[in-house]
Each structure stands twice: as C-alpha cells, then as structure tokens.
Amino acid sequence: MGETADAPAPADTELVVARLRRHGRVLVVPAVILIGVVGVTAYAIPWLEEGWPRLAALVGGALLLVIGCVLPYLGWLSSRTTITTRRVIVRRGLFVRVRRELWHRRGYDVQVRRSWLQRMSGSGDVLLETGHEVPVVLRDVPAPLAVQSALHELMARAHELGTPLPGAAAGPAIGPAAFATADTTSWGAR
Numbered sequence: 001m002g003e004t005a006d007a008p009a010p011a012d013t014e015l016v017v018a019r020l021r022r023h024g025r026v027l028v029v030p031a032v033i034l035i036g037v038v039g040v041t042a043y044a045i046p047w048l049e050e051g052w053p054r055l056a057a058l059v060g061g062a063l064l065l066v067i068g069c070v071l072p073y074l075g076w077l078s079s080r081t082t083i084t085t086r087r088v089i090v091r092r093g094l095f096v097r098v099r100r101e102l103w104h105r106r107g108y109d110v111q112v113r114r115s116w117l118q119r120m121s122g123s124g125d126v127l128l129e130t131g132h133e134v135p136v137v138l139r140d141v142p143a144p145l146a147v148q149s150a151l152h153e154l155m156a157r158a159h160e161l162g163t164p165l166p167g168a169a170a171g172p173a174i175g176p177a178a179f180a181t182a183d184t185t186s187w188g189a190r
Helices: 024-047 052-078 116-121 144-161 176-180 184-189
Strands: 016-020 080-084 087-092 098-103 109-113 123-129 136-142
Touching: 016 136, 016 144, 024 052, 080 144, 087 136, 109 144, 116 123, 123 144, 136 144
Parallel strands: none
Antiparallel strands: 016 080, 080 087, 087 098, 109 123, 123 136
C-alpha cells in the first residue's frame, strides 16, 4: 500500500522552511509611477495635435512605464531566498543569474541590521557571515528577527544531527590524511 500523508519525513530529507523576497514596500514607487504615467498620458493625448505629438507622448509614456515599473518589478521577482532544513539558497539577477548556498552545518554568523524606515515597516537586512568570503546579505526581508532565530535553530539542529556535507569525504577532518588531499595550488590566491 502507499504511504500516508501523516508519515514523518526521513531525517535526511531536505524540507523548505521559508521562501523570502524583499519587502513589498519597494514596489510602492513603481506603482505610483504607473498610476501617474497612465493618468498623465491619458489626459494629455486628447489635448495634443494629431500625428507625431501624440505618438511621442505614447512612446514616452511606454518608455517611462518600462523603466520605472516593469524593470523594478522584474528585479523584485528575480531575487529570492529559500531557507531549507539543510541550507540557505540565495538567487539573484535579472539578466545574469547568481546562486549562492550556505550550509547550516558549516556555521555562520547571523546579524540583523535595520534602518528607521525598515523598523517602521517590520523589515530589515539579515547578514550571513562565514568569515572566509563576502557576506551574504538578505536585503529588506520581512520579520528579520524571526528569520535570524530560525537560522540559529536550523544551525543548532544541523550540528546536533551531525549530517555530513555534500562532497565531503568520510574520515578525519584534521590530520595528515586531510592535508594529503588538499589543493595547495590555490592557497596563495586566498
């Protein structure tokens, strides 16, 4: 027979905890631009002469809509952070896609930075610092303190379970065997 929906997931299954985007507050200005450009263009068209002035108003309005509304909206849609039980996945970029992953097992420092406007709207920046590379910044996420506590809990759970990292070889992490397989050619570049 098939498995029931109430059956617990195996311990090695990766589950999605949260999917985050920037706070919706960043879309207020594009919405105002949309309303303003459509209103002004619709009001101005009947007052303009036939021919090129009307065409110029339509083309100018369409160009303002694309630059001021469509591109910011697509930029907002193209960046997403997914937090799973094993890792944090950050995807960004409209034309050039960048994907970064941070494994909870490796551990990182979680900081929250909030401006006065972010505090008023209930959002903030969450900085994930591993110490070795450029920190990952989750910009303007809603409920940043809840995100911070969830990440702390997920890191603690990952360390308790002791799950191996993908691609990590079994065996001692420190000792002569670890240095025998290390790539020493890239040490100077760090």
